[in-house]
Amino acid sequence: MTCRAFGPSYVGMAMRPQRIGKANPAEDEAVYQAILRALLEGKLKAGTKLAETPLASIFGVSRERIRKVLHRLGAERRLEMIPNRGARVPRPTLEDVRRVYEAHRVLEAGVLSQLVLRMDEVLLARLDAHLAEERAAAQRGDRAASVRLSGAFHVHLVDALGNPELSRMLGDLLSRSSVMVSVYEPAAQSICAVDEHGAIVAALRDRDLLRAVAVSREHFLHVEGRLRLDEDGAAPTQDLAAVFAGRRPLRGKLRSA
Amino acid sequence: MTCRAFGPSYVGMAMRPQRIGKANPAEDEAVYQAILRALLEGKLKAGTKLAETPLASIFGVSRERIRKVLHRLGAERRLEMIPNRGARVPRPTLEDVRRVYEAHRVLEAGVLSQLVLRMDEVLLARLDAHLAEERAAAQRGDRAASVRLSGAFHVHLVDALGNPELSRMLGDLLSRSSVMVSVYEPAAQSICAVDEHGAIVAALRDRDLLRAVAVSREHFLHVEGRLRLDEDGAAPTQDLAAVFAGRRPLRGKLRSA
DNA sequence: CCTCCAAAAAATGTGCACATTATGCATCGT
DNA sequence: ACGATGCATAATGTGCACATTTTTTGGAGG
Structure with a gap:
């Protein structure tokens, strides 16, 4: 070597x-x-x-x-x-970023539609554990960990299906939005609210697809709504x-x- | 030039x-x-x-x-x-093919969850027109057209969202399953039943997400169930x-x- | 002073020669 | 006779030289 x-x-x-x-x-x-x-x-x-x-x-x-x-x-x-x-x-348009977020939103809706059929105690426990981690990071004000865990939540959801194709799709999407985020997203706000993640898990626990999709959608719209052009990143x-x-x-x- | x-x-x-x-x-x-x-x-x-x-x-x-x-x-x-x-x-495993089909299924579920929110008369008319085409091809026994139109139906669904990211994702998936199909799928059976496509559109018309997802899922499971290893393609x-x-x-x- | 144009300079694209790695085959040893 | 080993051959990987294209520069003309 x-x-x-x-x-x-x-x-x-x-x-x-x-x-x-x-x-x-x-x-x-x-x-x-x-x-x-x-x-x-x-x-x-x-x-x-x-x-x-x-x-x-x-x-x-x-x-x-x-x-x-x-x-x-x-x-x-x-x-x-x-x-x-x-x-x-690349210098993505605000519309480009929205498209990536929308794609993520749509993909997650599909993932949820599968998850409600496959939900079991093991998976629920794993998600709960992740939520606990997120809350802990938020409580101690660890911003870096919060951002990381917040993104990891969505990765956990797809990975739960055990389909490499889907995981890879989301990975591509995330890596691209990461880049875009640095241009468009106000740095401090890029954390998903833990409550919303918790609400998604709760809906999954009840196997309520409609609610899960609605909550997830709302969640993404919140994030998308916060997108602003960061002028500092223009140079x-x-x-x-x-x-x-x-x-x-x-x-x-x-x-x- | x-x-x-x-x-x-x-x-x-x-x-x-x-x-x-x-x-x-x-x-x-x-x-x-x-x-x-x-x-x-x-x-x-x-x-x-x-x-x-x-x-x-x-x-x-x-x-x-x-x-x-x-x-x-x-x-x-x-x-x-x-x-x-x-x-x-590549010589895909039967499991590889299943994963691609599952990915398509999951993606379509997500697409449907968006479509029920955006359904309008124009889109419905377009989908109905496509169904008519499919039925016509089936009635006159045009196998090639049937296969083509059958695949095009799913493309129409994503394209309706107008998101290039999603369209490209499905495109990749379809092109890969096309290759795989030649190995695993009995040639004559690769046509989606028009009735099932019609049922999806009907559910969309009623803005019934649960039914749309259920029908779509069933539809894909039918196709996946028909997968067989084609020994002729082994050489x-x-x-x-x-x-x-x-x-x-x-x-x-x-x-x- | 600005605009336009041509030539120089820099950067990208490509064929080629050769190094490196894998493969087929004959030979040797047990 | 069968498997292991070393050599010959083929196939892949890479640096280099050079062609082509783009960008910059400098100067002439309006």
Whole structure:
């Protein structure tokens, strides 16, 4: 498992024409994860141009490797690819964001329609436990944990069906709305009210599909209603090198695709 | 709009070292569509190995171009990519197929939950018109049209919401089940019963979500219940050249991605 | 001073050569 | 005779050089 570190000092070391840096199975993944993470954490503002050559220097890898990763992110709709003009961080319309939220809302309604048929004590207990966690985080004022747990609730719901297809769909949706949130959502308000999550679970306990869907819908409309254009995020990121500065050679993760 | 034809006789013509065949914006798309179409039409049986070099010869393009297309299809989960071992047409498990169908079912339940809130005369009229088409095709015994219209019904339902995200999700799902169907579904039976479609529309007319979801669910379970392993499709395709034989240089289609 | 245009500079796209990895096959050993 | 092993062959992965396209720049004309 040899893996070259990619400190910024690698670029110029081409002393030997042979032994070019080839055969790196996991380096693609490292670069991919680094850029994806920067996107999800909102370090890359909307509209930022991601040129191939600078990124290649920053990561200390060849341009084609960056190129491949960029195109992959484009295929996943996380970057906007324009032929002959490179990759940019998408600048979603308010309507785009609404569409993603609506899609999530619709998907969750479908999930609920299945869940009311499959509800059992085990699942209920798990959801209750999650609600308790959420309440605890809210009570002690842990904002970061609240945001994280709030999103995790919806993930729990789909995962309960045990269908990888559906879980993946929601994952894509969430990752995209995460990016969008950094542009449109007032930072402090992005927490779902725990009461609403509790109401959904209560409706599921009663196997009341109509109520569950209604509550879920209302819940999403609340979140959607809070969407505002964040003017601060209008300016693209300038210093790309700073964004990817403190990054380790490789994260233990590995996905077999 | 110059576009080289890709007859099989191009491979060897490297007389001039300069003027290498570069800058072809739409050729990727042509190859992509050709392979995708072959997949959807079931010409490529499950388990078939898609090697880069032979495909490059067949299409008369460079290997890297084939390579890019193959990886794109892999990212879309339409091909199974194994590192250092190339691309194969996936051989889905019966459980895989069931998962896709279940995902479709869940998604449609969500769509219905939105539709009951948005139902109006215009939409109802459109759905009724579609049902009429389906019945007409069934009465005159047009099997091809029946299959096509039967699938189109579900597409109509999502499209009615006007959310591109949701439409795209269903599109992906359908295209994947199309491939799977060729392996698992007895050819003649893949038609949804019109009565069931009609029952869904009737429930929508009454804005009865519970009934609509129940009917839709039942409808999908019928289809899922008919899934059988088709042993004939077990053998991989041998002659790749034959599959892509009668193909024109370019199809009028063009997608801006 | 602004606009328009052409040439230079930079960035993206692509074929090619070669490294690396997998596979088929003959040979050897038990 | 059968399985393991090493070599030859084929297939995939990658850096590089260069073509093409886009963007920037600098200057001429209105």
